Amino acid sequence: MTTYAVHEIDVPRTMTDDPAVVQAFREWVAVQNAAEVAVTGLPELLWSPEEQLPYLLDPEGPSRLFVARSSTGTVVAAGAYDSKQAPGTPNCWISISVAPDHQRNGIGTLVADHLEDLARAAGRTQWKTYAPSRQVGPASGHGYRPAPTGFGAVPEDEAAVRFLTGRGWRFGQVNRISRLSLPADRSVVQTLHERASTAAGPGYRLHAWTGRTPTAWQEGIALLETRMSTDAPEGDMEEPEDVWTLERLREHEELRERSPRTMVTVAVEHVESTTLAGFTQLAVPDAVGQPVMQGDTLVLREHRGHRLGWLLKVAGIERIEQDHPGHPSIITFNAEENRPMLDVNEAVGFVGVGSEGIWERRV
Template identity: 35%
Template sequence: MSAFGQDVDAVTLHAVDPLDRGQDRLTQGWHRVYQRALQETYGSTAAGWSQEEVRVQFTHQEYERRAAWAAVRDDAVVGHAQLILFVADNTHFAKLHVAVDPAYRRRGIGSALLRVLEDAARAAGRTVLVGHSDVLFGHDDPAAGFAESAGYARGQANLRSDLLLPPRRDLEAELGASSADYELLTSWGEIPGDWLEQRARLAAHMSTAAPRGDVDVQEERWNVERARRVRRTMLDQGRQVVETVARQRQSGLLAGYTTLVVPAGRPELSLQWDTFVLSEHRGHRLGLHLKVANLLALHHALPAVERVVTWNAAENEPMRRVNRAMGFVPVGHHTEWQKAFT
């Protein structure tokens, strides 16, 4: 029995603090189980957080509070759990993740970790818990039986889609046909000061713009400080960030934005972050033009990137149409699982 937790089939549960250097071995093992579970699905194209990126997330907890636990057996970490609590909004909500080493599954370790997460979420006054799972098309999702047996229901079905680079040549021509009413402006790194305020407002709209099915989320509260800090966290993680915005020439208003990131140590991989166009500016193909302009900027500056990965709600037909036009191909399911406490 450990000082931190309970025995499950000779397994002890430990709280993990990735910022405590004295726990480096525990943290490494905790992260390895998470990474292995992702690689089990996507192999070398898995797109998770590196250990260093997670460490930076734990140093920036202004908007998301984090807690972690590891299941340890015979001095080796065999289970991973993490809880994320939103601070500025969605204070009814908690995100969680559980992963168990494949050799130790079906022994109750996942359930024990889940109980610790649920107890911590309840103690923090949260009433809605959301986890997620990933599976390639044509495979069984090991999380489905687990989540359902623990009382979670499918909240939102998303798709992962991948685009192989270099970009198709005709994409540049597509950009030539963009609306003369808007200018497309691209920047790297920090969000430029002269559009920071508008960009923060767009991020708030974005937080509820994409379909979330039954997942019980409320609009996030964004301001200049939050937009700046969230970007800073990414940059502190060593991520390269490129963003394109569409600015209406006549009014100077930002109509939309899109963001791509390239993680440190993964020069071959880019992750498509948000893409958003305000509803009153839709219908001008801005979504496609934003994404194409941003992709071409990425490709010219970082030609080593071979693959862009994106996630969309399965029913988000406008976004999926843009992705199809760019050459993205759906490769797997990303399911959000939700449980509400009464």
């Protein structure tokens, strides 16, 4: 009879670390990727081990990784536990992936029990997880679990929905996954850029750079990263403020440079105050056949209403096509209730290709 056990694995510092450590990490990524693509059918969303590693080494809260192995030594599940290390931190993030050909054997329950025990032992009272879904676009009616935000839904029959509901997790929000085929329609992008620039007026100015943030803008980016935890749509799952210091930003960017992806940042300055009012970041793979991933995007609440989100979006597309031509697409994730950002996505040509359910458990 096959049995299973959960083991914590070391996170390599680099991909040239101890071969056994690197191999275990590669197996962890392989299971995670296989489980995700089995649900979404979107292999272009997957990140390689080399691409993922820098994001798991955040000194503010390095990831803890776990695998479930069968009695024959096969890795059949991957789990992750993330939480900030600051005293009094109430929240954590848990993820569980089971290899498609080993599901419905109690392995997910085994890993979930282990990770949730860690959260309890650490005194974490707000747990969150992200579950990929096959759902494309809004849905409602019989057979769907609506988000309490009133925007978006996921199919009731999905394994993750049944699993999380059975363990007492609460469905909170839907992220839409959208794709823009490149090259984009240049006339559309140019027209939207002109309209956004007119709406913003002379009180705002665009800036863009590749790689590390220039010294002049580091305080602004640190503030924007901090406000990502308070200004981005979260439904009723609000999290504590996640403060980014200059030191944290520099350490994060140093780690990110190890990835085979180049970070392109577009930011908009409020001219009168000489501070940044918004930004967007795009991770550009070294492999030209892979899609560009649009990451953190935010306009500060006090600067909304000037079409700065539109301006950042189209300026980012123009920057990618000018400096990094040849990639097949740009992929972005947005909360279904974030209609202002979905409006600009749809106007420029993004099309929904999938969803992600965000779940919470309060203890």
